């Protein structure tokens with residue numbers, strides 16, 4: 001029973017007509033008879049039935065209520081409904097982490113004997129699933145330069161069932177032309193799964209760009225305040241049921257109701273945070289690029305980004321994350337060690353600005369040759385811009401860049 005459903009008639013507000021800011025605060029709200037303003041946390045594993053017949057109806061699917069928290073939970077459902085409304089998707093399945101979402105999204109589409117094509121610039125764990133785990137179960141995979149459309153086309157085989165990409169990619173913000181790759185996937189009957197963690201639902205809508213499924217690490221922008229892990233798969237509700245319903249129910253990657261509640265509250269401020277962090281990042285990227293210690297900067301909204309035109313077409317802004325090459329590990333480490341406000345941390349999209357050396361941390365498990373193929377040298381630093389005052393951040397970053405400049 002959502003608030004809006006109670007008010008029926010010709011003048012009833014329809015959540016689908018709301019702008020994103022309203023969807024983020026009110027979407028999916030399902031109040032109990034107490035009329036609480038904040039969303040309740042239903043910290044319950046299971047549910048009681050009025051009669052044996054009611055339990056029978058619940059299990060048959062005739063009565064759509066909740067059964068067990070591994071299958072669904074009211075707080076988790078509020079999070080799913082709110083995120084689906086924001087994304088413009090008919091379905092959302094919330095999961096325990098971003099990796100649970102990536103794993104389920106791919107496992108549900110693939111069987112032994114199938115083939116997957118993925119872009120090579122992937123988060124380390126995503127890459128492990130594609131190149132190490134899926135082949136163990138008889139799924140072949142080909143990793144391509146995601147910016148090269150001809151490479152996607154050439155990788156297609158008769159048994160290709162899925163395409164997977166990240167855009168912007170972790171850690172060097174490589175941008176992939178989502179509509180063009182969707183067209184190649186669909187021409188061969190494959191489904192396109194897009195990991196949209198870096199852009200967030202505020203800056204990019206992969207489903208509108210032609211993707212079949214979009215996956216999130218809700219740990220990133222959606223929480224965005226360093227608290228809980230979470231993930232989600234969004235797409236057409238019937239397709240999510242077809243590919244993922246049984247897999248999710250029987251393998252157990254359920255999101256905790258408490259974490260779902262934290263993420264619901266995160267959604268309320270998502271647009272404010274992403275727009276502000278992105279504006280600060282754009283200003284800082286220009287200042288960082290001018291510093292003599294910086295050999296190269298990677299930020300999607302800058303004209304010197306290799307895929308700047310595609311980024312401008314499919315993203316509303318450059319985002320909260322950038323990377324830059326300082327020309328060697330000693331300089332990158334000197335930069336990180338001189339920071340006084342920005343933390344050294346492998347997380348990203350947080351209210352607190354965070355910087356990391358990907359080669360020795362997040363992308364440590366990616367073989368060196370593969371790191372170099374995507375331009376990830378030992379001099380690269382990834383910076384996630386938070387909500388601190390831009391002037392304070394600029395001072396901290398310039399001091400650290402000076403330290404990098406004078407390091408051996």
Ligand SMILES: *Cc1c(COP(=O)(O)O)cnc(C)c1O
Nearest residue numbers: 097098099123170197217219230
């Ligand atoms: C962090 C991240 C993930 C994994 O998310 P978790 O919530 O940490 O499991 C997946 N994809 C991308 C692009 C990420 O940045």
